[in-house]
Amino acid sequence: MNEPDAIIVGGGPAGSVCASKLRMLGRSVMVLERDYFPRFHLGESLLPQSLYVLDDIGVLADVRERFIEKHGARFHDDRDGRKARFVFENAFDETYQHSFQVERAAFDELLLRHAGKLGADVREGWQVRRVLMEGGRSVGVLARDPGGAEHELRAPMVIDATGRGALQAHAARCTEKIPRLDKSAFYAHYEGIPRAAGKEAGDIDIVIFETRPRESDGAWSGGWFWFIPFKDGRTSVGAVVSSEWVKEHRHLGGADAMLQAAIDASPTATAFTQNATRLWPARVEADYSYRVGKMAGDGWVAIGDAAGFIDPLFSTGAHIAMRSGWKVASVIDEALRDGDTREERFAQWVQDTRTGAETFISAVGAFYRGPLLQYLFAENPRTVLRRSITSILAGDVFTSESIWIRDLRLRLAALNEGAAT
Numbered sequence: 001m002n003e004p005d006a007i008i009v010g011g012g013p014a015g016s017v018c019a020s021k022l023r024m025l026g027r028s029v030m031v032l033e034r035d036y037f038p039r040f041h042l043g044e045s046l047l048p049q050s051l052y053v054l055d056d057i058g059v060l061a062d063v064r065e066r067f068i069e070k071h072g073a074r075f076h077d078d079r080d081g082r083k084a085r086f087v088f089e090n091a092f093d094e095t096y097q098h099s100f101q102v103e104r105a106a107f108d109e110l111l112l113r114h115a116g117k118l119g120a121d122v123r124e125g126w127q128v129r130r131v132l133m134e135g136g137r138s139v140g141v142l143a144r145d146p147g148g149a150e151h152e153l154r155a156p157m158v159i160d161a162t163g164r165g166a167l168q169a170h171a172a173r174c175t176e177k178i179p180r181l182d183k184s185a186f187y188a189h190y191e192g193i194p195r196a197a198g199k200e201a202g203d204i205d206i207v208i209f210e211t212r213p214r215e216s217d218g219a220w221s222g223g224w225f226w227f228i229p230f231k232d233g234r235t236s237v238g239a240v241v242s243s244e245w246v247k248e249h250r251h252l253g254g255a256d257a258m259l260q261a262a263i264d265a266s267p268t269a270t271a272f273t274q275n276a277t278r279l280w281p282a283r284v285e286a287d288y289s290y291r292v293g294k295m296a297g298d299g300w301v302a303i304g305d306a307a308g309f310i311d312p313l314f315s316t317g318a319h320i321a322m323r324s325g326w327k328v329a330s331v332i333d334e335a336l337r338d339g340d341t342r343e344e345r346f347a348q349w350v351q352d353t354r355t356g357a358e359t360f361i362s363a364v365g366a367f368y369r370g371p372l373l374q375y376l377f378a379e380n381p382r383t384v385l386r387r388s389i390t391s392i393l394a395g396d397v398f399t400s401e402s403i404w405i406r407d408l409r410l411r412l413a414a415l416n417e418g419a420a421t
């Protein structure tokens with residue numbers, strides 16, 4: 001292949017979707033992925049708003065055939081027995097009323113192969129060492145091929161889709177931790193966890209449990225579980241806990257013991273897992289949330305986790321990744337057409353992406369601080385409030401024009417302020 005229009009570093013959902021969309025716009029694309037797919041990855045619960053993306057790039061039918069539909073999210077609060085179910089058909093945008101629970105090894109491979117079918121030059125086993133900069137703009141990448149040889153590959157656009165490897169942000173040292181989101185997750189897949197019947201079988205269960213007494217500032221320092229059901233009967237289980245909890249339980253030893261300690265602290269998780277078998281040793285991901293100072297520069301953009309990562313509470317990572325990769329493809333296409341790929345060309349896209357991500361950050365903050373729980377578990381919530389929460393759970397945070405999202409943003413800001421004072 002001659003010099004492509006764009007080199008995408010990383011073949012996860014962000015990179016694959018961006019590659020597919022650029023190919024649909026007639027652009028030549030090279031995708032460099034250091035792993036060989038299929039490979040394990042976290043991020044198994046998708047959001048309805050991602051279906052716009054999957055439909056547009058032409059993979060929705062394949063996804064539907066292979067994965068279980070997710071119609072809602074159930075919340076359980078172990079501290080007082082409250083429960084609430086949010087059903088996506090109640091969201092303001094009624095276009096897509098469900099999503100999917102996916103094993104990411106299969107899902108990511110489907111997306112990457114699809115980009116290849118559309119004509120992207122997909123290279124697995126290629127590790128990008130760094131982005132090549134000349135006169136302050138990116139001109140390509142330095143990459144190591146599967147045999148260990150290094151190559152300088154040039155392109156007018158470089159897209160950093162390296163996930164939490166965050167190639168460009170780490171090179172520029174511009175990652176920043178998000179206050180209070182210093183959480184860790186202990187997780188594994190299980191067999192034998194009971195399921196609801198019918199349409200609820202694919203729901204995600206979020207189980208909130210107390211891990212420590214309330215702090216003096218009124219903050220809730222509890223933990224929560226995800227239970228994500230797969231089509232073949234297995235279930236992904238993860239416990240998200242604070243860094244204090246990890247310190248307090250470190251004496252227990254490894255991840256298996258930590259996951260079990262969290263399960264033992266939760267009556268609901270104990271009931272779900274009592275006749276279940278863990279299929280592999282538990283694993284851990286630590287302290288993963290961060291913002292990045294710069295998402296774009298002259299001749300490059302960062303998409304997906306490479307542009308920041310938010311706590312997984314609302315299953316937002318893959319949605320932000322796919323949507324940002326999909327949206328930026330058209331911006332890149334126009335910039336290339338005009339022969340002007342300066343940073344300014346990406347300013348609007350950066351702003352839109354940040355606004356959506358900050359809405360999720362605000363909601364997650366209000367959850368951990370406590371006040372969002374009164375909305376989640378409200379006995380007779382007003383219809384608009386319920387639809388707003390359902391819409392955010394569906395991932396509909398990028399439509400900054402709508403009145404409901406502005407209203408919800410104000411409410412979240414007030415909740416966070418109220419909790420801080």
Ligand SMILES: Cc1cc2nc3c(=O)[nH]c(=O)nc-3n(C[C@H](O)[C@H](O)[C@H](O)COP(=O)(O)OP(=O)(O)OC[C@H]3O[C@@H](n4cnc5c(N)ncnc54)[C@H](O)[C@@H]3O)c2cc1C
Nearest residue numbers: 010012013014034042043045128163185304305312317318
């Ligand atoms: C505990 C936890 C639970 C989560 N649960 C959910 C969930 O339920 N739902 C959800 O939507 N999201 C969830 N996420 C988030 C989700 O995993 C990510 O947001 C999503 O995978 C981001 O996609 P991406 O394409 O940006 O990055 P990735 O999926 O990480 O893909 C990046 C790719 O880049 C490749 N790469 C990296 N560096 C290089 C390099 N130098 N050269 C070449 N290739 C490279 C990697 O091999 C990888 O394949 C969770 C995350 C965590 C930590």
